[in-house]
Amino acid sequence: MSKETSDFLMAERPPSTETAVTVDSTSSASSGLTLSWKDLGYTIKDKTLLSGLNGCVEPGQVLAVMGPSGAGKSTFLDVVAGRKGKVGSLYGQVLLNGTQRAMKKYSSYVTQDDSLIGCFTVRETIRYAVELGQPISNKKVREDKVQELLAQFGLVKCADSPVGDAIIRGISGGEKRRLSIAVQLVKEPKIIFLDEPTSGLDSAASFKVMEAIRDMARRRKCTIVCSIHQPSPSTYALFDKVLFLARGNTVYYGPTNGIEAEYFKSVGHEIPVHSNVPDAVLDHINVDFLGDEELANTRIDHFVKSWTQSAGRVESISSVDAELKKAHTSNEDAGIIVGGGDYTHGFLKQVEILTRRNFQNALKNILLFWVRLAMYLAMAILMGTTWLRMSDNQNTVQDRFSAIFFTIAFLAFMSVAGIPAVLEERAVFYRERMNRTYSVGAYVIANTLVSMPFVLIIAVGFSIPAYWLMGMNSGASNFFVFIAYLWLALYVAESMVILLAAIFPIFVAALTLASFFNGLEMVTQGYFVRRQNIPAFWKYVFHYWNYQKWSWEALIANEFVGLTFQCNPNPVGGGCFCSIPSSLGPDACKFTGEDVIAEYGYGDYSYWKSAVCLIALIVFFRLAFYVTLRVKKPKV
Numbered sequence: 001m002s003k004e005t006s007d008f009l010m011a012e013r014p015p016s017t018e019t020a021v022t023v024d025s026t027s028s029a030s031s032g033l034t035l036s037w038k039d040l041g042y043t044i045k046d047k048t049l050l051s052g053l054n055g056c057v058e059p060g061q062v063l064a065v066m067g068p069s070g071a072g073k074s075t076f077l078d079v080v081a082g083r084k085g086k087v088g089s090l091y092g093q094v095l096l097n098g099t100q101r102a103m104k105k106y107s108s109y110v111t112q113d114d115s116l117i118g119c120f121t122v123r124e125t126i127r128y129a130v131e132l133g134q135p136i137s138n139k140k141v142r143e144d145k146v147q148e149l150l151a152q153f154g155l156v157k158c159a160d161s162p163v164g165d166a167i168i169r170g171i172s173g174g175e176k177r178r179l180s181i182a183v184q185l186v187k188e189p190k191i192i193f194l195d196e197p198t199s200g201l202d203s204a205a206s207f208k209v210m211e212a213i214r215d216m217a218r219r220r221k222c223t224i225v226c227s228i229h230q231p232s233p234s235t236y237a238l239f240d241k242v243l244f245l246a247r248g249n250t251v252y253y254g255p256t257n258g259i260e261a262e263y264f265k266s267v268g269h270e271i272p273v274h275s276n277v278p279d280a281v282l283d284h285i286n287v288d289f290l291g292d293e294e295l296a297n298t299r300i301d302h303f304v305k306s307w308t309q310s311a312g313r314v315e316s317i318s319s320v321d322a323e324l325k326k327a328h329t330s331n332e333d334a335g336i337i338v339g340g341g342d343y344t345h346g347f348l349k350q351v352e353i354l355t356r357r358n359f360q361n362a363l364k365n366i367l368l369f370w371v372r373l374a375m376y377l378a379m380a381i382l383m384g385t386t387w388l389r390m391s392d393n394q395n396t397v398q399d400r401f402s403a404i405f406f407t408i409a410f411l412a413f414m415s416v417a418g419i420p421a422v423l424e425e426r427a428v429f430y431r432e433r434m435n436r437t438y439s440v441g442a443y444v445i446a447n448t449l450v451s452m453p454f455v456l457i458i459a460v461g462f463s464i465p466a467y468w469l470m471g472m473n474s475g476a477s478n479f480f481v482f483i484a485y486l487w488l489a490l491y492v493a494e495s496m497v498i499l500l501a502a503i504f505p506i507f508v509a510a511l512t513l514a515s516f517f518n519g520l521e522m523v524t525q526g527y528f529v530r531r532q533n534i535p536a537f538w539k540y541v542f543h544y545w546n547y548q549k550w551s552w553e554a555l556i557a558n559e560f561v562g563l564t565f566q567c568n569p570n571p572v573g574g575g576c577f578c579s580i581p582s583s584l585g586p587d588a589c590k591f592t593g594e595d596v597i598a599e600y601g602y603g604d605y606s607y608w609k610s611a612v613c614l615i616a617l618i619v620f621f622r623l624a625f626y627v628t629l630r631v632k633k634p635k636v
């Protein structure tokens with residue numbers, strides 16, 4: 001037995017969990033929903049993935065969906081859970097208490113992916129899940145609930161270990177799997193679908209996980225459907241019913257109390273005494289390695305035909321019909337809807353919890369901001385010591401332009417460093433969103449609020465050493481204006497990157513596109529090609545929408561206005577040579593920063609206009625982020 005499993009088995013139940021259970025039970029355990037499917041079929045482009053399935057699972061029951069690889073287990077789960085969208089054609093009916101309802105409203109879907117926030121500990125992960133998924137306002141009761149879940153899923157021993165990510169070594173794969181299931185069951189909805197919840201677990205841990213799930217079904221009157229690969233006899237015994245599928249057809253559906261062994265014997269495929277029933281059945285119906293396609297087809301046809309003519313099938317159809325009839329004669333439906341899968345909290349509470357969670361993630365996740373801060377500090381020292389204490393000689397005019405351009409371009413470009421953390425958070429978002437834990441709006445607002453101070457920290461962190469080392473405009477307010485516009489520019493870049501990561505959730509794709517767009521911004525912002533020389537097409541297509549342009553114009557005004565530059569002595573003929581026409585007169589031998597700005601065509605600069613355009617771009621990207629999350633569904 002692995003150490004992980006023995007820890008699990010030794011995990012103690014918390015001393016007092018009574019209160020937590022009592023509090024919730026009033027809200028959602030009062031009634032259950034019977035899930036039934038009638039003549040269910042599903043095809044994609046003329047390929048039949050499921051055909052003629054009938055059955056039902058009652059509140060408090062757990063159904064196992066089994067079959068060889070490619071039998072249609074995941075498809076069945078997705079179709080019944082209403083997750084197939086518009087991809088294929090669905091036939092037949094999926095019913096809750098005999099009527100068609102919006103399944104997502106009453107159900108949770110526990111996926112196979114362990115999408116978790118890596119820098120949180122196991123306890124923190126469950127704590128936030130409980131906060132988001134349970135209407136418990138009392139902190140002590142909430143902590144009891146957290147402790148109860150830790151014990152139920154054998155996570156007490158690793159409660160204070162980090163989950164782990166690319167940088168931090170965290171809990172084991174099996175512990176991650178259990179944590180993932182635990183957080184997805186916190187909401188305790190009426191119907192729960194689990195896609196292979198025990199994959200990656202050894203048999204003892206699988207038993208414990210399934211036992212916790214079965215206990216929950218009994219205690220909370222949940223209806224549970226679960227696909228599973230070859231459970232051990234003890235785990236198999238935890239299921240009330242089983243649906244064996246082969247090539248999308250039922251080969252057996254019914255109780256797991258030994259009747260299935262009798263059934264297979266009656267159709268000529270005896271299950272040896274003392275053998276593990278699911279293993280034996282799967283051996284019979286798995287024809288993938290027969291090597292003889294005709295024999296394989298004959299065997300599957302035999303199983304399918306036998307089931308079609310069986311008493312079990314007639315019984316399953318009658319049970320579904322009974323459900324349909326009940327729905328027509330019963331008035332209890334209205335009450336059942338209470339405590340369904342709607343959001344646990346109101347919008348503001350969702351924002352509050354998510355803001356706290358994102359804030360803690362941003363503080364702990366090295367990749368999200370801290371790597372960038374370290375890089376920006378290093379760059380600040382490098383730039384500061386390269387552009388060291390610029391003098392007021394006219395030669396520094398170009399240097400100042402370059403310093404400002406490079407500051408914006410490099411810092412904004414490096415927002416791409418946050419993409420891995422954004423993708424990790426996105427996976428968690430989709431899992432939670434799928435189970436209606438919170439609204440998209442609450443998530444986007446929380447994300448927007450949390451990024452603000454952290455982007456400010458990295459902007460200030462860079463500016464303090466860089467600004468003074470480079471010797472930029474030392475006016476009283478210029479330093480603060482510099483930080484403000486740098487912050488806005490970085491915030492737009494950040495917003496653009498999270499939008500791209502939402503649209504293209506693959507690291508390399510998001511990185512490539514973010515780099516491309518940042519390159520485009522650099523080229524068309526007005527530094528390499530003066531604004532007046534940019535062709536009209538690019539002006540309208542990119543220049544006016546370019547965040548680097550608006551921050552650049554504000555920052556060069558901030559830098560040059562108020563400065564005076566000394567001209568060089570004229571090498572031929574004496575007097576002065578000024579590289580910029582001076583408004584101070586021919587004999588002044590100096591020119592002003594305003595002269596520089598006018599010469600370069602930026603005399604019409606406006607701090608307000610720049611600020612408004614940058615804020616408008618932030619709003620645009622954040623709204624587009626919201627729309628993307630609403631519209632774009634993860635692949636099923």
Ligand SMILES: Nc1ncnc2c1ncn2[C@@H]1O[C@H](COP(=O)(O)OP(=O)(O)OP(=O)(O)O)[C@@H](O)[C@H]1O
Binds near residue numbers: 067070
């Ligand atoms: N979008 C699709 N287009 C065409 N065929 C598909 C599509 N999705 C699934 N299939 C096919 O449908 C069959 C059932 O797939 P499904 O993933 O449901 O099987 P499964 O029993 O869950 O398999 P496994 O145990 O390997 O996960 C497979 O033959 C698969 O190739």
